Amino acid sequence: MSYHSVKNPKDEKLLTEHLKRISEVKTEDPQKFLHHVIDQICEKKISFTDIYGFQTSQLSDIVAAFAKLSKGYIGKGLSDEQLLNDLELASVPKGLAKIIYKVLSARKAEIEKVLKLNSVKIGKLWLKDFDWRINHVVSSSELSEINEPIFSLFLYLVDPNNQEKEVVLEMAKKELEEFIDSLTKSKQVLQNLQF
Structure with missing residues (x-):
């Protein structure tokens, strides 16, 4: 079985590794943490070092994985079931998978807007x-x-x-x-x- 949100085997491997890191994050409120990750994807400045004590490299992997997942889910118009299958494939615990689904659903319009704006910025003029x-x-x-x-x-x-x-x-x-x-x-x- 392969991912719905990414098709490249290299991306699948990275997505699996980085999504596992999300489940390893030690935070009292994973939902709030994921909202902060989406803020980062939406180009809002959040200081993860101050809030969570993360190093930039750790954070960039998590943001990259979550960005790839959210772009796949929202940009490709995947169903909720396909998203949950991708999370299960990456061995994300069910409780965290539900939180990820809830956060992505809540911020879907905002992520969609950023995806559209970024696709417009692709051109040089x-x-x-x-x-x-x-x-x-x-x-x-x-x-x-x-x-x-x-x-x-x-x-x-x-x-x-x-x-x-x-x-x-x-x-x-x-x-x-x-x-x-x-x-x-x-x-x-x-x-x-x-x-």
Whole structure:
């Protein structure tokens, strides 16, 4: 039997090792600890050294395992049963497995939001603002006459170094229709993705 949340054998081995570490954590309130781990996954600053006396390396393994598990559960749209099977496969005690399930269920929307934001940040540039206008091109010669609107789309992009860049797209009516079609199809694909 293999994991539902990860497919790579190397990831399966790491997930098993690190999830076992979660069960070895000595804390009075494992639920509170796991909420702090999710805070860490959601990029909120928590000082585990002050609260639990952990070293950074110990914590990073636990956070990595829990992140992989939660991304698999939420990002792949796994069922509750599949999550519990993964926890059983990793030899996580039943009591702790129920706590993990309860915590992940409670914070599902927040983790899903972070996953979506991180997937948007994958690209090197992101859209800050945009503007548009329609120019009408009128020209004539003995051979042809041009009387066509041109759509101009101004995209204001920002790179990871916060440098702004302007991109201008100019399209005739047919090109604009094709562009809108491709955006509509992209939107449908994104809506069908399960996060």
